Amino acid sequence: MNGQTLRVNELFGSIQGESRHAGWxxxxVRLSGCSADCRWCDTRYAVTEEGILMTLEEIVGQVTSMDFPLVEVTGGxxxxxxxxxxLLRLLADKGFRVLLETGGLHQVRGIDPRVYPVIDxxxxxxxxxxxIEQDNLHLALGRKPGRPQxxxxxxxxADREDYLWAKELLARHHLTEHATVSMGTVFGALPPSELASWIIQDRLPVRMQLQIHKYIWPPHSRGK
Ligand code: SF4
Structure with missing residues (x-):
């Protein structure tokens, strides 16, 4: 690992709140820093706080000691x-099921194929x-949902305009034929029942999801 380091905001065990792995x-591993400045960012602390430098070896060691078969690398x-x-490769080598949660502004092409990317x-x-990084949409073409990779x-x-934008994007790229697509609401900005009614009305082939950690714990808790 040659002493390679990453800037880490926090390491913790919790319940996976989103994605097809929700509930486990x-x-x-929450890494520090992000230059995107999204309006709805719910991990601003990971953007503004410097975090601590850890070697990849230290991170893998701490994840191993937590003893969960599932690990997510997120941010920031x-x-x-x-x-x-x-880091993703090393965690996969250790036999973990590895999720990568990314904001979708960077290519995931070249990431270890054992890793499950979850792309906003x-x-x-x-x-x-x-x-939005268009290459990620192109990469999805030619794949089928439901397979490990x-x-x-x-x-x-957050609103009807966002929903219509998403519906058009999915249709234009035939994305639901090639990838798992989940859709949820910005917490507190749109009632989930409203999104549910739109999805049902349009028969949109997406998985509706709520960020379940925000229902288990107070919505702005850290380390959850
Ligand atoms: S990409 Fe994620 S971490 Fe970065 S500003 Fe947006 S929501 Fe926050």
């Missing part, structure tokens, strides 16, 4: 740090939808 106990934006791909598609209300996209909407 999971170790989280994990792909803004140079050695994140190597930021809608207009986030303020950064124009920065499939890609997962996540869209969190």
């Amino acid at each position: 106990p999971c170790a989280f 934006e994990p792909l803004e740090q140079e050695h994140t791909p190597e 598609l930021k809608p207009p209300s986030s303020g950064i939808s124009h920065r 499939d890609m997962e996209f996540k869209i969190v909407v």
